[in-house]
Amino acid sequence: MNILVLNGSPRQNGNTAKMVTAFCEGAESSNHTVKTVNVCKLNVKGCLACEYCHNRGKGKCIQKDDMQDIYSLLKDTNMLVLASPIYYHGISGQLKCVIDRFYSALYPAAPKSLTQIAMFLY
Numbered sequence: 001m002n003i004l005v006l007n008g009s010p011r012q013n014g015n016t017a018k019m020v021t022a023f024c025e026g027a028e029s030s031n032h033t034v035k036t037v038n039v040c041k042l043n044v045k046g047c048l049a050c051e052y053c054h055n056r057g058k059g060k061c062i063q064k065d066d067m068q069d070i071y072s073l074l075k076d077t078n079m080l081v082l083a084s085p086i087y088y089h090g091i092s093g094q095l096k097c098v099i100d101r102f103y104s105a106l107y108p109a110a111p112k113s114l115t116q117i118a119m120f121l122y
Contacts, residue, residue, distance in 0.1 A: 008084035008095025053104030
């Protein structure tokens with residue numbers, strides 16, 4: 001199984017990172033392929049709500065930033081794991097931007113390989 005972990009914590013050695021590391025070690029020991037992306041190190045802008053992706057873009061976002069890397073990883077992902085600390089009763093802003101940008105990647109449907117989603121909140 002191909003697993004994509006999106007770590008939304010800006011703290012490289014924080015509790016969320018430790019939780020992600022433990023999960024990845026367990027998954028890899030069970031012969032799964034795991035790719036972890038620290039979204040706080042990326043340049044991902046928020047969704048513009050321009051609807052380009054649903055019209056002329058045919059599922060592709062008009063913005064060209066580091067989100068393109070996540071889109072390419074998502075194509076072959078079987079399980080998506082979202083990991084974040086809780087800030088002000090919600091996930092980190094950086095991970096929120098990535099989730100909002102899934103608007104284009106999941107239209108008109110999610111990749112067929114993507115069958116499982118999990119979320120780790122600390």
